[in-house]
Amino acid sequence: MNLGQHAGFIVAAYGVAVIVVTALIGWIAADYRRQTRTLRRLEASGITRRSAAIAPAAGTAPSRAAP
Amino acid sequence: MTLTELANPTRFLALVARLMPWLTAATALLLIAGLYQTFAVAPDDYQQGATVKIMFLHVPFAWLAMFGWAIMSISALGTLVWRHPLADVSAKAAAPIGAAFTFLCLVTGALWGRPMWGTYWEWDARLTSVLILFLMYLGVMALWRAVEDPSRAARAAAVFTLVGAINLPIIKFSVDWWNTLHQPASVLRLGGPTIHMSILAPLMVMALAFSLMFVTLHLAAMRNEILRRRIRTLHLMQAAAPRAG
Numbered sequence: 001m002n003l004g005q006h007a008g009f010i011v012a013a014y015g016v017a018v019i020v021v022t023a024l025i026g027w028i029a030a031d032y033r034r035q036t037r038t039l040r041r042l043e044a045s046g047i048t049r050r051s052a053a054i055a056p057a058a059g060t061a062p063s064r065a066a067p
Numbered sequence: 068m069t070l071t072e073l074a075n076p077t078r079f080l081a082l083v084a085r086l087m088p089w090l091t092a093a094t095a096l097l098l099i100a101g102l103y104q105t106f107a108v109a110p111d112d113y114q115q116g117a118t119v120k121i122m123f124l125h126v127p128f129a130w131l132a133m134f135g136w137a138i139m140s141i142s143a144l145g146t147l148v149w150r151h152p153l154a155d156v157s158a159k160a161a162a163p164i165g166a167a168f169t170f171l172c173l174v175t176g177a178l179w180g181r182p183m184w185g186t187y188w189e190w191d192a193r194l195t196s197v198l199i200l201f202l203m204y205l206g207v208m209a210l211w212r213a214v215e216d217p218s219r220a221a222r223a224a225a226v227f228t229l230v231g232a233i234n235l236p237i238i239k240f241s242v243d244w245w246n247t248l249h250q251p252a253s254v255l256r257l258g259g260p261t262i263h264m265s266i267l268a269p270l271m272v273m274a275l276a277f278s279l280m281f282v283t284l285h286l287a288a289m290r291n292e293i294l295r296r297r298i299r300t301l302h303l304m305q306a307a308a309p310r311a312g
Binding site for chain 2: 001003005006007010016021023025028031032035036043047048
């Protein structure tokens with residue numbers, strides 16, 4: 001493949017695109033892992049939202065009810 | 068499933084979980100097809116030479132830079148007019164993705180401009196209005212971070228977004244309204260595209276691939292924001308629990 005006399009500009013454009021898109025995907029994926037980990041930790045400590053607590057424990061009072 | 072039904076975040080998260088693998092796979096396949104066409108099939112342009120390959124990135128990024136703000140504007144209406152519970156989640160999630168695509172539009176445009184125009188940058192109407200769009204993205208992201216209460220931040224960001232939406236027609240028609248270095252529209256125009264099919268086909272595949280990528284990332288970022296708000300609620304409950312007891 002011959003990219004001609006301006007190959008440097010073409011490679012730079014695709015290189016920057018790969019870096020920025022990869023960083024964006026990585027940031028969103030890392031944020032998802034961080035949020036799910038924090039949520040699990042809080043729920044494991046007995047703090048649950050009311051809507052989440054009622055469904056699995058119908059008829060029993062949740063330890064702490066969320067608004 | 069209607070927009071009203073999607074107002075339930077739990078139902079929305081379930082839908083995202085079902086869609087995500089399909090959207091990711093479709094994006095990857097389209098991107099592979101687009102890159103194959105770009106580097107193995109598409110001919111060099113008779114004037115630009117191989118530099119036309121930068122256009123297969125730059126044009127989709129330019130469209131998606133505006134698409135991002137359009138999504139935020141519709142979401143802003145959802146926040147202010149319809150008070151849809153996920154509208155501000157959508158607006159907040161779209162901002163960094165739109166900013167990233169606008170940044171890429173500016174950088175790839177500069178890297179194309181240097182060999183073709185002889186300059187990385189020119190203060191003409193199209194380039195300047197896109198730079199303003201990028202600064203507006205940074206502004207709205209700063210606004211989200213500056214106001215702690217999400218509902219107050221959402222209203223302030225919605226007003227900012229709707230005022231900023233006036234920049235979208237300015238970007239689109241800047242090449243018609245002013246005498247600019249940037250070429251006029253050659254794809255989305257009355258009378259059809261002026262580009263030969265051998266160049267247009269890879270351009271459209273790449274545009275579809277990046278559009279799907281934008282949608283996928285937007286849904287993923289919305290999911291993150293919903294989880295973040297649940298955590299915030301739980302932290303508030305945790306802080307209030309000893310006093311309540």
